[in-house]
Amino acid sequence: RPRVLSGIQPTADSFHLGNYLGAVRNWVAMQETHDAYYCVVDLHAITMGHDPIALRNRTRISAAQLLALGLDPERCTLFVQSHVPEHAQLGWVLSCITGFGEAGRMVQFKDKSAKAADTTTVGLFTYPILQAADILLYQADQVPVGEDQRQHLELTRDLAQRFNTRFGPTFTMPAPYILRDTAKITDLQDPTAKMSKSASSPNGIIELLEEPARSAKKIKSAVTDTGREILYDEENKPGVSNLLTIYAALTMRTIDELLEHYDGKGYGDLKKDLAEVVVEFVKPVQERTRAYLEDPGYLDKVLAIGAEKARSVASVTLSTAYQNIGFLSPA
Ligand code: ATP
Ligand code: MG
Numbered sequence: 001r002p003r004v005l006s007g008i009q010p011t012a013d014s015f016h017l018g019n020y021l022g023a024v025r026n027w028v029a030m031q032e033t034h035d036a037y038y039c040v041v042d043l044h045a046i047t048m049g050h051d052p053i054a055l056r057n058r059t060r061i062s063a064a065q066l067l068a069l070g071l072d073p074e075r076c077t078l079f080v081q082s083h084v085p086e087h088a089q090l091g092w093v094l095s096c097i098t099g100f101g102e103a104g105r106m107v108q109f110k111d112k113s114a115k116a117a118d119t120t121t122v123g124l125f126t127y128p129i130l131q132a133a134d135i136l137l138y139q140a141d142q143v144p145v146g147e148d149q150r151q152h153l154e155l156t157r158d159l160a161q162r163f164n165t166r167f168g169p170t171f172t173m174p175a176p177y178i179l180r181d182t183a184k185i186t187d188l189q190d191p192t193a194k195m196s197k198s199a200s201s202p203n204g205i206i207e208l209l210e211e212p213a214r215s216a217k218k219i220k221s222a223v224t225d226t227g228r229e230i231l232y233d234e235e236n237k238p239g240v241s242n243l244l245t246i247y248a249a250l251t252m253r254t255i256d257e258l259l260e261h262y263d264g265k266g267y268g269d270l271k272k273d274l275a276e277v278v279v280e281f282v283k284p285v286q287e288r289t290r291a292y293l294e295d296p297g298y299l300d301k302v303l304a305i306g307a308e309k310a311r312s313v314a315s316v317t318l319s320t321a322y323q324n325i326g327f328l329s330p331a
Contacts, residue, residue, distance in 0.1 A: 004034045004177070005140035007041035007081065007131075008066070010058035011048070011197045014209035015065050017278070018185035018195035021249045022146030026179060028070035030144060036076035037138050037310060038066065043081050043088060043130060047123040048112065048198060061289070063299055065208060068288035079306030081134065086314035090133035091126070093321055094159050097166070098129050102158075107151055115199065132156035137314040139172040147183035148194055150176055167324040171317070182249050188222040191238035208282050209289060215282060216275035219243070230262040230270055240267065247274045250281050 006027055008019060015024065030036050040062045045055060059080060071078055081087050103109070106128050113120040128151075135143055135156050143153055153176040160171040187193045187204035195205050206215050225237040232255050234241045247270070248255050262270055292299055323329065 001033070001035045002141040003037070003139055004030050004142045004144060005037045005135050005138040006144050007039045007044070007134055008062060009041050009045045009197070010055060010062040011045050012207070013058060013061060014207035015062070016195050016197060016208065017206040017246060018146065019197070020069060020208065021182040021185055021246065022179070023144060024066065024069050025182070026144035026177065027076070031072060031075040034142070037140070038071060038076055039079050039081045039134065039310070041081045041134065044127060047121055047127050048116070049119055060293065060296065060299060063303060064289045064292035065285070067292050067302070068285050073302045073306065077306050077309045078302060079310045080303055083303065083307035084310045084314050086137055086311065086318040087130065087133050090137055090318055090321060091130040093325060094132050094163070095126055095129045097159060097162055102155070103129065106155065108148065128152045128155050129159070132159045135174050136160055136171040137317045139317060140174045141172060142177040143174050144177040147178055150178065163321070170321050170324050182245060185246060186238060186242045188218055188242070191223060191242050206278060208285055212279040212282055215278050219275040219278060220271045222271065224267045228266055230259065230265065230267065232259060240270070243270060243274055247277060250277050
């Protein structure tokens with residue numbers, strides 16, 4: 001079975017629809033066909049400033065949501081990044097073969113640091129290098145992520161290639177696995193920006209764990225485009241197109257079917273129906289998340305087993321990397 005690795009940050013009290021449709025939905029599917037490793041990347045979540053109590057809670061909530069969305073600890077390895085120290089260890093090694101200018105070209109760093117120039121940390125700068133370590137430690141063949149991570153995947157591939165060339169075969173070359181249709185769910189209030197845990201305004205984001213009535217309201221007040229016709233046109237009608245994308249993905253219908261169904265109808269009809277679809281989707285997810293959170297013993301056990309499995313793979317890769325780079329093995 002090909003190996004996959006992917007991660008999600010515990011940077012909010014809830015995941016959003018973009019996280020699910022762009023990433024986690026694939027994670028669930030790939031547990032059936034791949035040797036799958038999924039992690040809650042708490043090391044990444046401290047790069048923008050954070051509250052310790054919130055981080056610990058959000059790490060638990062993230063794991064509970066992943067189970068509620070369909071990850072099955074019998075079918076995949078689910079763990080918390082900081083439980084596997086090899087991530088930070090390989091991250092250091094990779095940072096020493098990354099060019100300063102190369103890291104400086106990362107668009108996510110430029111975006112996130114531009115919004116918080118005076119609090120930007122070195123950790124935010126080296127974030128993509130740690131992400132490369134996350135992936136390469138598991139010798140992942142594929143990495144299911146949203147479109148926003150494509151550039152980081154390219155860097156990961158460059159670093160793998162560079163390390164292998166300089167120090168001998170060590171890492172598998174990972175390929176991005178990006179679903180074309182839902183790779184970028186956009187902000188409901190600003191349909192040219194991606195929906196984001198940390199950057200979207202409250203009305204721009206559908207949180208899986210928020211009050212469903214609130215989600216319905218947000219959909220009904222989503223920014224739509226000029227004109228009245230329901231068309232799929234990302235360029236000229238990004239708002240309506242985003243709603244159609246979400247609708248199609250949650251109902252497994254095609255955009256064409258939806259267009260036919262809404263022929264002659266207005267934005268209001270589309271929004272009203274989509275609001276219902278979203279509410280029906282999130283309700284059972286919320287119930288299951290709550291149930292997992294009420295059983296912290298089970299959650300901790302799942303994460304402990306996951307960490308142990310993850311470490312058994314990560315430690316082998318790290319020793320090979322240490323060996324190849326010339327570190328003296330401890331006696
Ligand atoms: P943050 O704002 O804290 O960076 P985020 O919303 O970008 O949060 P991440 O934890 O960084 O979420 O990313 C988790 C996964 O979700 C990644 O694979 C990412 O590509 C994917 N993802 C994030 N936002 C979207 C989106 N709007 N559409 C599709 N996929 C997305
Ligand atoms: Mg992100």
